[in-house]
Amino acid sequence: MEAEKSIPHVVLIDGYIDDPAALGVPPYISPMIRAVAGAAVDAGGRVTYLSIDMLRQGHEIPDADVTVLLSGNTVPGKYLRSMPMSLKEIREYLPKMKGWKLIGGSSAYAPEAEGFDFRIHRDLAASLYDGMTGKEVGERFRTLDEWNRWMLLGADIVKEHQDFPQPLMVEIESYRGCHRYASGGCSFCIEPTKGKPLMRQPEDILAEAKKLRALGVCNIRVGGQTCIISYGSEDFSSGVPRPVPSKVRQLFEGLKALGFEHISVDNANPAVIATYPEESS
Known part of the structure; x- marks a missing residue:
């Protein structure tokens, strides 16, 4: 006690x-x-x-x-x-x-x-x-290691939500920031203020999703990113990054294999689709 x-x-x-x-x-x-x-x-x-x-x-x-x-x-x-x-x-x-x-x-x-x-x-x-942990309470962003670790350690609270298991929709982040951060991005969005994208790897996102599924989560939404088609791209200078289809495929095939009842996604930059139609399809 x-x-x-x-x-x-x-x-x-x-x-x-x-x-x-x-x-x-x-x-x-x-x-x-x-x-x-x-x-x-x-x-x-x-x-x-x-x-x-x-x-x-x-x-x-x-x-x-x-x-x-x-x-x-x-x-x-x-x-x-x-x-x-x-x-x-x-x-x-x-x-x-x-x-x-x-x-x-x-x-x-x-x-x-x-x-x-x-x-x-x-x-x-x-x-x-x-x-x-005894440090000054200041203003900073979490590191990538902290981010991945905290999403696993904090997953259990979904079971306390009043909408669990249905119709709860659990948001999962793929990256923070924006490829258009240098220009300020879209006027309504706060992501460009977080700087150039910090990408979570597919295996880290899938580890979080796997734990959520084991807890009984039925529905997820891949959000947080400003453009899901640009996920995995390290072109941080053009503003219209060339997609990396293998990264997107690895992520969504892995999510599908976990057996969620519903997977949705949000946010894609039409300029990326128009500039790179083959990679975006």
């Missing part, structure tokens, strides 16, 4: 995010909240996951050493199943949060976030990990 008490308790509140490249409003669960969970576990913590819908239904926020909120809708849409946490709800629930408090997502820019100890604008998972 004493050993359990010595393990930091981290409460994750999923207020839902809606980014152009990564969906997180139900029935979707964002890869960002799973990365935060993985970072907490990697730092030696035990995690309790709560969604804003669970709080709306009367769940209490438990005692914690750290409370982390991920929330915000960068590109508001029409939601059919739920709504992201409102600023009014942030004001309501903030006094009930225990321990030191971090907030990430676009809500971190709102005045309502001033009551948190840390307002994180880059990578909530990386900042949490640094704070829990």
Whole structure:
């Protein structure tokens, strides 16, 4: 019992995010909240996951050493199943949060976030990990090794989501950043601000997908990337990268073999398809 008490308790509140490249409003669960969970576990913590819908239904926020909120809708849409946490709800629930408090997502820019100890604008998972391991809570992006490790360690929280196993749709990221980062990319998208693409290898993505399938996940969406056809391309200068079909094929054939009921994908640059029709087909 004493050993359990010595393990930091981290409460994750999923207020839902809606980014152009990564969906997180139900029935979707964002890869960002799973990365935060993985970072907490990697730092030696035990995690309790709560969604804003669970709080709306009367769940209490438990005692914690750290409370982390991920929330915000960068590109508001029409939601059919739920709504992201409102600023009014942030004001309501903030006094009930225990321990030191971090907030990430676009809500971190709102005045309502001033009551948190840390307002994180880059990578909530990386900042949490640094704070829990005795480092300064600053702004940085996770490394590729951290990224792959945290997606495995944080996978289990999908079972706590109110939509698990159906109709939950689990977002899986293939890379961050944008091949058009130098020009600023699309005006509505935040990915170009993350710089040139950092690619996850097919075997790392498939390892995450395999664990999710073993947990009982039925549906996945390959998101996070600005152009799935450009996945695997290391042409970072042209803005219209030549596709690498072998990488895309390896990824999707591997996903298909895992037996998910539904696999969807989002985001492709029409200029890449028009410039390289043979490689894109």
